Amino acid sequence: MNISTDPGSGFTHDVIVIGGGPAGMSAAMTAAEYGCKVALLDEQPRPGGQIYRNVTRAPAALRELLGPDYQRGSGLAERLQRSGVECHFDTTVWDVGQDLTVTAQCHGRSTQLRPRQLIAATGAMERPSPIPGWTLPGVLNAGAAQILLKSSGTVPSGATVLVGGGPLLLLVACQLLDAGARVAALVQTTPTSNLLRALPHLGRASLTPSYLAKGAGLLQKLKRAGVPFYRDAREIRIEGESGVSALTFRAGGTCVSIAADAVLLHHGVVPNTQLARLLRLEHRWDDTQLAWQPCVDAWFETSLPGLRIPGDGASIAGALAAEASGALAALGAAAAIGRVDCSTQEREARAWRKLLRKHSRVRRFLDELYRPPEWLVAPPDETIVCRCEEVDAGTIRHMAILGCQGPNQTKFFSRCGMGPCQGRQCAITVSQMLARAHFKSVQEVGSYRIRPPLKPIPLGSIAALASPSVSRSACKEEFE
């Protein structure tokens, strides 16, 4: 990465965007349109983020199979290429300082960049599903199976059972069917009572009917293909010795056992707040989405001035809403550094806000309909919750009995959340379990503190830093 610093200001860029998904691409292109010097960094090899992963390289047959929602990404990626934005792929951001200095690793070397405004469009990740047996070989998140399909056209072999709830689960089931996988069953864990919670929001959702039509289409397709459906499943166990062999559960008062070679779990997506937590930004627990969200204003600025978080990283709203929020964040950034005046900013924002509202209307309905079951955060004692350190649910409950009030104390005494994923796979579950144990709200209990490096990186990459300032800050944090 060859980066020059403006000797007068010390800044390398006007705007840096982390993340090349719909929010990040839209933010970078909008900022560039207003004359900002922009760099976009993404750890993936190509633009696209989660929804449009690999869209610029996927063979035509795979693009066809993944459908028009996926193909939309080609247009965005082509526009990005022509936009004058400096793109750095295969580039992992592993630290961000309070002065917005970004430390990123590319091909084993770390570099520091300093923008006037930083837009972190780091998207979402799948909610953990701590179900007995979820650590067995052959169990994947449904999103992970979709990543394999998008990146390499691979599908699980043998009988594949999908378990959980949410629109992405239905989408992945249909995409796998089209790609030739043997979908043996769809086991929905969504409680039937969710329908009552969701119904009051149906009117608003139907103002953007395309989403409801898409959902109905996916359900019909699975029915036509004869995929067995189970509803309100509970007491789920994934069985097997050295790998998955079956799934057992209770549905409609009966015990069911299905032979399976692969089990794909999914209970919705939640904002990826690792970077926001690293910077100790203000967060709120959203009781509808059952997730942490960084607090942002109308221009997606966080509690750290100059840092904006649009897209699914702020609140789950889908790809088209992410595109709109990315553009709004860029308008906020361009205005903050004087590249656009207030009246132009407001005028240009109007159309994006309208789009954002349009694509957010369906959200409350979906959130209520696919609210994960309560039992998901009450796993049996022997179920592993922290996969990196193999800490089980019983240990976390024991920590609560011993008096651990929050996730950080629990981490200190049990190593839960101390592994290389820094709690991505367990943070939400641990916070919710502790909140239950102490009869507190999740907001009161809080979440893990995150420290650099955000992602595992080789030591040589830190050592190779041209300026030692960030590696010193990283070390200081580590020993605090």
Ligand SMILES: Cc1cc2nc3c(=O)[nH]c(=O)nc-3n(C[C@H](O)[C@H](O)[C@H](O)COP(=O)(O)OP(=O)(O)OC[C@H]3O[C@@H](n4cnc5c(N)ncnc54)[C@H](O)[C@@H]3O)c2cc1C
């Ligand atoms: C696994 C998965 C699959 C999904 N599939 C679909 C789908 O098929 N259809 C659909 O409608 N919705 C899908 N979604 C939901 C989808 O993510 C969003 O609606 C949409 O992509 C959000 O856009 P975004 O730009 O906010 O984030 P994303 O598209 O997630 O983009 C975030 C980008 O940030 C990058 N990034 C994150 N951290 C770093 C870092 N430290 N350094 C460098 N780069 C970083 C990531 O590599 C990623 O490219 C999926 C979600 C997940 C988690």
